[in-house]
Amino acid sequence: MRRLRLPLLTLLLVAAACAGPAASPTFAPTSTPGPTALASQTAASPPGITLVDDEGTTVELPGVPQTVVSLTTATTELVFALGVGDRLRGRTDLDLYPAEATALPVVATYQGVHIEDVVAIAPDLVIAGGNNFTAAGDVARLRDLGIPVLVVYAPDVDGVLADIRLVGQALAQEQAAEGLVGAIEARITEVTAAVAGLDRPRTFYEIGYEPEIYGPAPDSFVADMVNLAGGDPITTTDPAVFAIPLERLVTLDPEVIVLGDAAYGICPDSLVTRAGWAGITAVRDGQVRPADDIIITLPGPRLGEGLAALALAIHPDADIDPPTAGTEYCSTL
Amino acid sequence: MSTSVVAQRRAAARPAAWIDRLRHRPAWLALAGLVVLCVVAVAGVMFGSVAVPAGDTLAILAHRLLGWPVIVTWPASAETIVVELRLPRVLMALAVGAALSLAGVALQGLLRNPLADPYVLGTASGAALGAALALLVPVQFALLGFGLIHVLAFAGALGAVAIVYRVSRLGGLSSLSSVLLTGYAIGSLLAAGLAITMYLSGQTLRQIFFYLLGSFSLASWPQVAVGLPIIVLGTAVLLTRARSLNALLLGEETAAHLGLDVRRERLVLLAAASLVTAAAVAMTGLIGFVGLVVPHVVRLVAGPNARALLPLSAIWGAAFLAMADLIARVSGELPVGVITGVIGAPFFLFVLRRYRGGYEL
Amino acid sequence: MSGVSLELRDLTLSYGARRAVEKVTARVDAAEMVALLGPNGAGKSTLLRAVSGSANGVSAGGARRTGQVLIDDVPLDEYDGASLARIVAVVPGQSRVAFPLRVEELVALGRIPHEHPLLGPRAADHAAIDAAIERVGISALRGRDVRELSLGERQLAVLAMAVAQAPRLLLLDEPTVHLDLRHQVKVMQLLRDLAKRDGVTILAVMHDINLAAHFFGRLLLLDQGRLVADGRPSDVLTPDRIRTVYGVDPALVAVARS
Numbered sequence: 001m002r003r004l005r006l007p008l009l010t011l012l013l014v015a016a017a018c019a020g021p022a023a024s025p026t027f028a029p030t031s032t033p034g035p036t037a038l039a040s041q042t043a044a045s046p047p048g049i050t051l052v053d054d055e056g057t058t059v060e061l062p063g064v065p066q067t068v069v070s071l072t073t074a075t076t077e078l079v080f081a082l083g084v085g086d087r088l089r090g091r092t093d094l095d096l097y098p099a100e101a102t103a104l105p106v107v108a109t110y111q112g113v114h115i116e117d118v119v120a121i122a123p124d125l126v127i128a129g130g131n132n133f134t135a136a137g138d139v140a141r142l143r144d145l146g147i148p149v150l151v152v153y154a155p156d157v158d159g160v161l162a163d164i165r166l167v168g169q170a171l172a173q174e175q176a177a178e179g180l181v182g183a184i185e186a187r188i189t190e191v192t193a194a195v196a197g198l199d200r201p202r203t204f205y206e207i208g209y210e211p212e213i214y215g216p217a218p219d220s221f222v223a224d225m226v227n228l229a230g231g232d233p234i235t236t237t238d239p240a241v242f243a244i245p246l247e248r249l250v251t252l253d254p255e256v257i258v259l260g261d262a263a264y265g266i267c268p269d270s271l272v273t274r275a276g277w278a279g280i281t282a283v284r285d286g287q288v289r290p291a292d293d294i295i296i297t298l299p300g301p302r303l304g305e306g307l308a309a310l311a312l313a314i315h316p317d318a319d320i321d322p323p324t325a326g327t328e329y330c331s332t333l
Numbered sequence: 334m335s336t337s338v339v340a341q342r343r344a345a346a347r348p349a350a351w352i353d354r355l356r357h358r359p360a361w362l363a364l365a366g367l368v369v370l371c372v373v374a375v376a377g378v379m380f381g382s383v384a385v386p387a388g389d390t391l392a393i394l395a396h397r398l399l400g401w402p403v404i405v406t407w408p409a410s411a412e413t414i415v416v417e418l419r420l421p422r423v424l425m426a427l428a429v430g431a432a433l434s435l436a437g438v439a440l441q442g443l444l445r446n447p448l449a450d451p452y453v454l455g456t457a458s459g460a461a462l463g464a465a466l467a468l469l470v471p472v473q474f475a476l477l478g479f480g481l482i483h484v485l486a487f488a489g490a491l492g493a494v495a496i497v498y499r500v501s502r503l504g505g506l507s508s509l510s511s512v513l514l515t516g517y518a519i520g521s522l523l524a525a526g527l528a529i530t531m532y533l534s535g536q537t538l539r540q541i542f543f544y545l546l547g548s549f550s551l552a553s554w555p556q557v558a559v560g561l562p563i564i565v566l567g568t569a570v571l572l573t574r575a576r577s578l579n580a581l582l583l584g585e586e587t588a589a590h591l592g593l594d595v596r597r598e599r600l601v602l603l604a605a606a607s608l609v610t611a612a613a614v615a616m617t618g619l620i621g622f623v624g625l626v627v628p629h630v631v632r633l634v635a636g637p638n639a640r641a642l643l644p645l646s647a648i649w650g651a652a653f654l655a656m657a658d659l660i661a662r663v664s665g666e667l668p669v670g671v672i673t674g675v676i677g678a679p680f681f682l683f684v685l686r687r688y689r690g691g692y693e694l
Numbered sequence: 695m696s697g698v699s700l701e702l703r704d705l706t707l708s709y710g711a712r713r714a715v716e717k718v719t720a721r722v723d724a725a726e727m728v729a730l731l732g733p734n735g736a737g738k739s740t741l742l743r744a745v746s747g748s749a750n751g752v753s754a755g756g757a758r759r760t761g762q763v764l765i766d767d768v769p770l771d772e773y774d775g776a777s778l779a780r781i782v783a784v785v786p787g788q789s790r791v792a793f794p795l796r797v798e799e800l801v802a803l804g805r806i807p808h809e810h811p812l813l814g815p816r817a818a819d820h821a822a823i824d825a826a827i828e829r830v831g832i833s834a835l836r837g838r839d840v841r842e843l844s845l846g847e848r849q850l851a852v853l854a855m856a857v858a859q860a861p862r863l864l865l866l867d868e869p870t871v872h873l874d875l876r877h878q879v880k881v882m883q884l885l886r887d888l889a890k891r892d893g894v895t896i897l898a899v900m901h902d903i904n905l906a907a908h909f910f911g912r913l914l915l916l917d918q919g920r921l922v923a924d925g926r927p928s929d930v931l932t933p934d935r936i937r938t939v940y941g942v943d944p945a946l947v948a949v950a951r952s
Contacts, residue, residue: 111543111666112550116418120383122410135540137480137551144553145417240533445792573812580806583789590746591859592779592807637793638802640814 051170054130054153054163061148064172065124071108072129074300075152076101078164079127081180081301082173089121097294113138119145125170127152154299156224157307161185163299180301187304188228191311194318195230203231203314204254204282207293208261209274212243222260222297229311230318231256246276257282258313260297262290262329289313292326302326355634359641362634366648370427373655377423378415381662385411394420417554425552426658426669427651428564429617430627432609434650435571437624438642439606442578443599444513450625451610454516454603455493458523460614463489465530465541479556482544483615490611493519498603546668547620549658560616567609568647574602578639622673623654626681633685653677697724697895698766698781698862700745705761707740707919714740714757716919722912724862725893727885729906731930732916733940738899739867741916745897746784746865747773765863779807783861785852787868791840797851798836801826804858826858830884846877853881857888864888866898870905878902882909907931908949915939 049061069090070076076095079088085100090107107117112135118126126142128134130153142149150170154160161181168177203226208214216222218235226233234252236244257280259266268288277283291313295306305323312320355362379390389407393415396403436451444453452458463485470481501515531541577598580588589595613620627650628642635641657672664672700722707715715737722728730738745763747770763770765781773781783804791800804826805819815823827833832850840848849869856864864885870878886909888894900906906913907927915923915930917939923930936944 109666111668114382114666115550116381116383116414119413119418120410122408132540141551141553145413441793445790447792575814576806576809576811579803582793582795582803583786583791583800587784587786587789587803589775590779590782590784591803592776594775632793636799637795638799 053151055151059148059150067123069123069126071134074298075127077300082176084171160299160303184304191307194320200232201255203256204234205258205260214242215244229314231314254282256314257288259290260293267330290330295326356636359635362645370652373652374423377655377659378419421554421557422549422552425549426655429613430651430654431647432564432613433624434627434646436606436610438628438646439571439602442581443602454497455520456490456610457619458520459489459493460486462523462527464544465527487611487615490614494607544618547618547670548668563612564609567605570605572643575639620670622677626677696893699723701764703762707744707757713919718921724895727889727896728912729898729900729910730914736916737919742867742899747778782863783856783859785856785866795840800840800851801854801858804855823858826854830854845872863895868899868901
């Protein structure tokens with residue numbers, strides 16, 4: 001009997017531990033009492049907010065969220081731009097703009113969402129990134145714990161505008177959202193008009209150079225931006241692939257190269273030293289220009305300025321107001 | 334070589350006195366293991382990236398697990414963290430730790446190879462490929478906390494073992510090295526498939542990568558409810574295989590001469606070990622090192638007698654993995670496989686040196 | 695515990711078309727001590743394997759069997775692995791140990807056919823283990839790792855394991871290979887003791903004719919699978935026969951039995 005005791009005991013302990021919690025209901029955190037009553041006093045509309053997020057999931061909010069956690073950099077920027085940055089209680093480790101954002105605690109990194117930290121904040125709303133930017137498992141976990149999660153994903157520029165409106169609706173800041181959308185649309189109109197009569201050069205937007213050359217995938221957000229900015233985007237062969245072989249690049253022979261990796265120290269002078277690049281038209285003619293990757297690719301409120309910056313990188317002489325946001329790289333002045 | 338030098342060498346190879354004493358008292362080791370296990374389990378529930386005061390933790394546990402009428406003084410979020418997040422995670426770590434250790438004991442004994450671990454027959458590569466394929470397929474479903482990735486990882490793990498079994502004709506009597514080599518070959522083939530899949534996966538590459546490194550961060554009660562019975566079943570079967578594993582110590586022929594139904598025992602050991610490994614890998618990804626090292630450390634101290642080796646490996650393996658998970662958690666959610674390697678390897682080398690018995694391969 | 699009889703009736707073992715053992719008929723009575731001799735490839739080990747049982751999924755290396763093997767006048771096929779192991783013990787010529795294993799733990803393996811499947815060894819089993827170690831004379835080596843022992847000491851340990859199994863039929867496959875003279879004699883004396891005192895039936899494949907002739911009362915000589923002689927050493931080992939079977943010219947010297 002001695003020999004059986006140990007395994008039996010272990011099994012019993014495990015069984016006891018299981019039996020307990022299974023009997024109790026799953027706990028759902030509630031928001032702090034009080035402010036939820038405010039929304040019901042404004043109009044005859046029901047106090048809650050119902051939204052459909054970019055994955056088609058219906059998200060029901062019992063009231064206007066006062067405690068918000070952002071799991072994407074664009075969302076963090078957006079919430080501040082909507083004027084309600086004080087409601088944010090958590091961000092990702094890459095959210096560095098605006099400066100006030102850096103004071104917020106980090107609750108998500110590349111490795112995933114720190115579920116415990118999010119639960120401890122007890123948010124009314126969590127905004128996550130679609131297309132697995134935020135791991136689907138983490139989103140499901142948060143929802144299982146009773147936390148409303150709104151998933152946003154913008155595959156193109158129109159998607160960004162829709163997301164700004166969506167988040168604005170979620171935070172009951174529709175007017176501010178329309179203002180942001182309007183500003184971006186104005187910039188789009190300005191850029192489109194300015195490049196309308198110009199050539200559309202073959203444009204390669206370099207996202208990275210080592211260990212492989214990284215560029216936009218076909219039908220991707222960046223390709224869309226390049227199109228709007230008056231360029232003919234050179235893309236990879238497949239929507240799931242971001243690496244482009246040098247041979248393909250040389251064959252497609254871009255006339256303009258925009259350095260999205262300028263922030264990492266890649267400047268136009270270095271291209272001519274790269275093996276095999278000297279023959280590319282853009283390099284030969286010196287049509288290589290740096291750009292601020294963040295404002296161009298981040299699906300957030302500064303996108304309009306990003307589009308302007310990209311258009312000026314492709315058409316330096318176009319009639320476009322210089323961007324009022326973003327950083328200048330590789331200035332040789 | 335003079336007699337005295339030989340005698341000296343022999344004396345040096347004798348294990349340290351403390352190991353000797355423990356060997357004859359497996360019950361002490363078991364008790365110590367259980368104590369460590371409880372301490373680690375409680376610590377695992379107490380600590381994490383969010384600080385929940387120890388008093389609150391114990392009160393929450395008493396309130397929810399034992400039903401004591403304790404006055405609620407803690408925030409609701411704390412209760413969620415302790416009961417919904419940490420508790421299933423600790424339980425999962427204990428179960429997987431025991432499962433992998435026992436699978437390691439079974440496979441090392443069956444294959445008579447000290448380098449065997451639960452993944453040696455292709456389970457790791459099969460699970461990884463299954464998981465990667467699941468991430469490529471644009472079908473999403475969630476049932477009881479499990480998605481397509483778990484189902485395909487489980488199927489992949491078992492599928493790989495089945496292939497190795499068939500290909501090496503393990504059903505008949507075949508050389509054990511052919512089994513190992515087949516396992517290696519199939520594993521490599523699957524790994525190549527995995528590499529291709531990862532290359533094609535683009536954005537989901539990150540998910541596959543972190544899944545492969547192993548993590549308990551998504552453990553939840555529904556998962557525990559499904560996964561735990563499978564692991565408990567396989568573990569229970571393995572714990573009763575002591576006699577078979579002992580008989581196999583001198584090889585399959587001797588085992589047959591000692592009355593063992595070798596064909597049947599081979600199948601039972603293989604099936605049970607593969608089942609628990611597949612379940613563990615499907616739920617938590619690839620956690621290496623536990624299944625390889627825990628049996629060795631326990632064997633070095635308690636001897637190769639499976640009647641002690643099996644339960645002790647289960648207990649200490651559970652405690653080890655729960656502790657590794659705790660460390661992984663408080664150091665910023667590192668993948669637990671990294672921690673098991675970083676802690677396990679030096680410790681193993683330490684015990685190996687003290688014992689100075691060494692291994693023949 | 696008295697020994698059991700072993701009978702072979704027209705035993706033929708073939709690998710495909712090749713016959714390793716051909717129509718061997720012989721009977722070993724209880725408590726008899728018989729040696730199986732023959733040059734390399736004569737089929738001795740194959741025969742021994744067939745006798746030790748093709749049950750339990752470990753076949754005699756895939757050989758097909760016709761003819762009968764009877765242990766205690768019961769056909770081999772009617773025994774299941776467990777009951778056979780309580781009667782028959784096998785001492786292999788060489789064994790590989792993959793993990794650190796102490797002598798006493800090795801000897802303890804011999805009790806597996808007798809011990810309770812779940813509860814393990816009980817008092818009677820421990821007594822048998824101690825007795826076996828004592829009997830074989832390796833008490834001083836109890837706590838030592840088997841892999842550190844000399845070949846002779848290791849063989850004694852394996853023999854102790856067989857003794858602990860309390861068999862009624864003991865089969866040995868070349869038990870004295872690689873042993874020095876001292877250990878060879880020790881093993882032989884132990885076998886004789888087992889046959890005399892405990893009445894264990896012993897069948898041993900021997901490669902050393904001299905040792906076999908000295909210690910065994912009956913020899914079975916195999917040549918290319920066939921049994922060419924069966925009887926006392928003096929009758930079996932004639933110069934002509936040795937010349938025919940082994941291909942060497944012997945000089946026979948009679949030595950008094952000790």
